[in-house]
Amino acid sequence: MTWTRQRRLISILMAAQPLTIFPGLLLAVSVALQASGQPQSSVTSEISQSTYFWRSQDLGGTAQLVTLFCRFKDPAEAPEGTPLVAVLRDTLGDTNPTNDRLTEVWLLTYEKPDITQRVLSAVPFFYWHVGDGLKSTSQHDTSPLLNLAEPEHPVMADISRDLLQWTMLDPSTTPIRATSRAYRTNEVDHERLHLEEAISYLRQAPVSNDESALTRTQVDTMIARLELRKKLLGGFVNEREAARLGAGARDQQERIRSRNWELLRQCAEKTGLIFESLQLGSTSGEYAILWFPLKEPSEPAGTSLGAIWKLLNIKNPYQDERLQNWRGPIFTRSVDDDGRLQEASGSGSKSIQLVPLGMYSLNYPKVPLLLIDFRDKLHVRWHEMTQRSINEITAGVIGISHFTNWYYYVGADLYDFWASRHGVAVDQSTRLDCYSEFRVELTLDRHLDPSLRREMQERIKSLEINPLEGNPRQELATARVRFANLEQEAGPNGLLLKRINKDRREELASFGASKKALARDEMLHTLSLGTYTHRTKEDAEELARLDSYRRVQYQLNFLDSLVKDGTQPEVSFDSVRIRASIEELKALMPQVQSAQVRARATLTLDGLRDLSQDVVLQADCSQAVAAIRANTGLPQPESTPGTTTGVGAPGVALELIAPQPLQ
Numbered sequence: 001m002t003w004t005r006q007r008r009l010i011s012i013l014m015a016a017q018p019l020t021i022f023p024g025l026l027l028a029v030s031v032a033l034q035a036s037g038q039p040q041s042s043v044t045s046e047i048s049q050s051t052y053f054w055r056s057q058d059l060g061g062t063a064q065l066v067t068l069f070c071r072f073k074d075p076a077e078a079p080e081g082t083p084l085v086a087v088l089r090d091t092l093g094d095t096n097p098t099n100d101r102l103t104e105v106w107l108l109t110y111e112k113p114d115i116t117q118r119v120l121s122a123v124p125f126f127y128w129h130v131g132d133g134l135k136s137t138s139q140h141d142t143s144p145l146l147n148l149a150e151p152e153h154p155v156m157a158d159i160s161r162d163l164l165q166w167t168m169l170d171p172s173t174t175p176i177r178a179t180s181r182a183y184r185t186n187e188v189d190h191e192r193l194h195l196e197e198a199i200s201y202l203r204q205a206p207v208s209n210d211e212s213a214l215t216r217t218q219v220d221t222m223i224a225r226l227e228l229r230k231k232l233l234g235g236f237v238n239e240r241e242a243a244r245l246g247a248g249a250r251d252q253q254e255r256i257r258s259r260n261w262e263l264l265r266q267c268a269e270k271t272g273l274i275f276e277s278l279q280l281g282s283t284s285g286e287y288a289i290l291w292f293p294l295k296e297p298s299e300p301a302g303t304s305l306g307a308i309w310k311l312l313n314i315k316n317p318y319q320d321e322r323l324q325n326w327r328g329p330i331f332t333r334s335v336d337d338d339g340r341l342q343e344a345s346g347s348g349s350k351s352i353q354l355v356p357l358g359m360y361s362l363n364y365p366k367v368p369l370l371l372i373d374f375r376d377k378l379h380v381r382w383h384e385m386t387q388r389s390i391n392e393i394t395a396g397v398i399g400i401s402h403f404t405n406w407y408y409y410v411g412a413d414l415y416d417f418w419a420s421r422h423g424v425a426v427d428q429s430t431r432l433d434c435y436s437e438f439r440v441e442l443t444l445d446r447h448l449d450p451s452l453r454r455e456m457q458e459r460i461k462s463l464e465i466n467p468l469e470g471n472p473r474q475e476l477a478t479a480r481v482r483f484a485n486l487e488q489e490a491g492p493n494g495l496l497l498k499r500i501n502k503d504r505r506e507e508l509a510s511f512g513a514s515k516k517a518l519a520r521d522e523m524l525h526t527l528s529l530g531t532y533t534h535r536t537k538e539d540a541e542e543l544a545r546l547d548s549y550r551r552v553q554y555q556l557n558f559l560d561s562l563v564k565d566g567t568q569p570e571v572s573f574d575s576v577r578i579r580a581s582i583e584e585l586k587a588l589m590p591q592v593q594s595a596q597v598r599a600r601a602t603l604t605l606d607g608l609r610d611l612s613q614d615v616v617l618q619a620d621c622s623q624a625v626a627a628i629r630a631n632t633g634l635p636q637p638e639s640t641p642g643t644t645t646g647v648g649a650p651g652v653a654l655e656l657i658a659p660q661p662l663q
Contacts, residue, residue, distance in 0.1 A: 052204050052282065053081070054213040057490055060497050062093040062543065065490045066214060067108075067483065068205050070282070072446055082476055083108045083483035084201045087214065087222065088144075090500055092547050095211065099550040102218055103503050104144040105226075106486060107198045108479040112141070113190070113468045120467040122183035124392050127385050129464035141482065142489050142496075145198060148225050149503050155235035156526040170399060178396035185391070189432060190468040195226050196436035202226075203250075204282045220246030230429070240557040253363065257285055260362040264288055267308050272300050273317075274354065276341050280448065281441030286362050291341075291354040292317045294330065311423040313370040314358050314379075322375060326355055329374075329455050359456060361434040369425050369434050372459045381462040387428055388465065435463055443472040504546055505535035511549045512594020548591045555585045556597075556604060563607040570614045578608075579620050586624040590631050602628055 051072075057065040066089055071081035086106040092099050113121070117131050147153065161184065169180045202223050207216040214222075221239070224246030228234025237245070261277065265288075268275035274291040277284075290312070299305075299318035309316050317323055334342045334349040342349050359372035373379040394400045400408055416426040425431055442456055489495045510518060521534040536542070558581055562569040569578055582605070589601060602625050609621035 051081075052206055054206065054208075056212050057487065059088075059490050059500070060492070063091060063497070063500050064089045064211070065486065065496065066212075068201060070201075070444065072444075083479050085198055085205075086483065086486055088496060088500065089214075089218075090504070091211075092543055092550075094547070096547075096551075097209070097215065098554040099547050100218075101149065101507075101550060102214075102222060103149045103500060104147050105198070105222060106142070106482070107145040107194050108482045108486070109197065109472075109475040110145060110194050110482075111470045111475050111478050113470070117467050118183075121186040122179045123467075124178045124182045124396055125389060126182075126467060127388065127465035128467065129461070129469055130467055142486055145194065146226060146229055147503075148222065149507065151225055151228070151235035151237075152522060153235070153525065153530070154229065155233060156522055157530075158232065160526055166401075170401070174397060174399070177399060178392065181396040182392060185388075186466050186468050189466050192230055192429065192432055193436045193466070193469065195229055196433040197440050199223055199226050200437045200440050203253075217243055217247075220250070222246075223249065239553075240560060244561075256365055257362045260360075260364070260368045261285060261288065264290075264312075264360060264362070264368045267312055270300065270303070271305055271308055271312075272298065273357065274335070274341060278448070280438075281444040283441050287438070287441075288360050288362060288368070290314075290357045290360070291331075291333075292323065292357050294323070294326065294353045294355055307423075311367060312358065313425075314373060315375070317357060317375075320375065323355060328355065329451060330355060331449070331452065356452070356455075361438055363434050363437060364425055364430060365427075366420055367423050367425060369431060371435065371438055371463075372456060374455070374459065377459055377462050381465065384428075384431075384463060384465055435460075439472055443476065501538075502533070502535060504542060505538065506533055508536045508542060508545060508549070509534045511553075512592065512597040514596055545591070548588050552585065552588045552592055552597065552601075555581045555588075556601060559585070559604050559608055563604055563611065567611070568614075569608055569612055570617060575614060575617055579617060582608075582617075582620045582624050586627055589624075589628050598628055 051070070053069050053071065055067050055069055057067075059065055066087045067083050068085040068087075069081035069083055084107075086108060087102055088104040090101045090103055114131055120126055120130055165180060165184065170177050202219055205219055206213060207219055209215055221243045224237075224242040227245070227249065228237055228242065265275045267273075268290055274293065276289050276291065278287045278289055280287045299316075305316070331354050332351055333354050334351055336342055336349050356374045358370050358374065360368040361371050362368055370380060394408070402409055419426050439460060442453070442460065445453060448456075486496075490497075510521070513521075524532050524534070559578075562573060562578065565572055569575075585601060585605075589598065592598060605621045605625045605628075609618045609625075612618050612621070
């Protein structure tokens with residue numbers, strides 16, 4: 001079903017029912033809309049008025065620096081494009097994608113705050129944006145946004161900061177507790193702002209299976225890692241689970257946008273407002289605006305609209321005296337006989353004067369999120385400042401603790417749950433994500449009416465309540481400088497080759513290690529403030545060993561996913577592909593000395609054999625298990641002549657009948 005037919009179906013289903021804000025309406029819209037993602041198949045992605053493309057640079061023949069660029073169709077823009085995100089991909093010098101690994105990711109538009117911003121960010125109840133960050137970028141400023149190969153390191157650092165706050169700073173005097181918490185809150189929000197900015201760029205990135213771009217799995221995994229960085233223990237999620245979360249996030253985000261799109265359109269129809277979906281920056285269908293017709297103000301009668309105005313988070317425009325003598329921006333647009341906006345005047349259209357009421361993000365999970373209230377510049381800002389002030393008063397000034405005053409936070413969570421069920425956007429972190437996406441797309445936009453875009457840029461500044469925040473336009477200019485520095489470090493004598501060699505030795509040291517050993521190494525790394533990292537010694541065979549280890553890991557992840565599904569593997573996937581994976585794993589396992597990896601491989605093959613009904617596939621699994629056990633000295637299960645037994649069912653013989661040749 002096409003997107004247009006889906007919208008038409010929802011309109012028919014919902015036209016007979018009055019609009020309410022009860023959860024049943026949201027559920028009905030969510031079930032009715034079944035949107036699916038549309039992966040790109042080429043290296044270059046054409047999106048509205050901009051073009052996203054990848055550009056790769058070789059590093060010593062064994063790695064690549066892959067950079068995402070955005071080139072506008074405006075001839076006044078730089079023809080080479082603007083670099084946005086750079087990724088370091090370790091290929092080990094071959095064309096086999098199964099042993100590739102993404103290590104570090106850079107947000108090239110990131111700009112470090114200056115000393116004044118950092119000092120003011122520690123002042124409680126200071127909610128103003130000052131300065132635009134450092135005016136110059138250091139030549140050696142190549143710190144990545146996140147090291148994808150070591151996602152657990154920032155998690156341990158965050159836990160250490162929280163323990164320091166709870167045990168030493170919170171019990172101190174009020175000024176110390178309040179300033180430390182204010183600085184930490186602003187720092188976390190500043191990092192989250194740029195994490196979401198990188199995610200918004202990557203969602204528009206094209207995918208390809210050649211060497212010049214990233215694959216769909218690599219992009220999904222990178223997005224998932226950036227999303228998991230926002231969570232307390234997200235860095236401990238394994239690679240296979242991160243790839244699965246990244247693939248599912250695309251469909252979930254599309255469902256959220258589809259539901260919010262239809263909900264906002266229905267609200268506009270019930271209230272007599274005009275709904276318009278906007279193409280903002282490189283996005284389509286993620287933002288919408290509500291217009292108020294000036295010359296034809298007639299409030300719909302016969303139903304109460306109070307619930308709808310609460311859901312839209314704006315005041316009733318029909319009872320607003322400011323619109324009677326409106327001195328703000330007025331736009332003249334053309335509408336057809338049904339009251340729908342048209343891009344240009346045509347037959348049967350008429351011109352009307354419109355006043356913008358609200359700009360909404362359709363990416364918020366619950367309801368359309370109001371970003372700009374064109375009648376009240378301080379409306380959204382006041383809501384953000386109030387919630388921040390409550391948190392600073394309770395935790396910073398009064399010193400309410402999650403441990404001793406747990407009942408307060410239970411009550412606060414219950415209130416947030418009740419408010420969210422009544423159409424209130426209470427999740428401050430998700431609101432920050434929506435704001436981060438909007439500020440990026442508004443800066444990249446070249447499609448909107450210039451006067452409307454300037455009005456939005458002026459009003460969105462009211463949401464800049466973090467002193468650490470920078471200027472989006474200056475950040476785009478800084479991106480070219482940071483990319484030039486990164487290219488220089490990618491040279492033969494640069495730092496990137498040294499970094500990737502250290503990452504490889506760390507990967508070799510951690511492969512197959514026990515959970516106890518990994519926890520010990522991580523603790524030593526944290527206690528030494530990052531100066532100690534467990535690595536192997538340099539040797540000439542490390543690339544060959546890494547190639548074997550990564551291919552083993554890749555095949556184990558694939559087979560584990562089949563076992564986790566719980567269905568017959570030959571039904572859900574091609575049996576030829578499964579058998580090839582088993583054979584490759586069987587050939588690679590003699591090079592693996594880790595008992596943990598061998599035990600995992602044996603358990604996976606046993607589970608795969610128990611699920612399968614294909615005798616040939618069962619035989620391959622049993623032979624691979626027998627080969628692994630023969631090389632490790634593990635006890636073989638008893639078997640009877642002419643039969644093969646599996647470890648998953650000790651002492652039970654499974655007769656394998658050889659297939660007869662066709663006559």
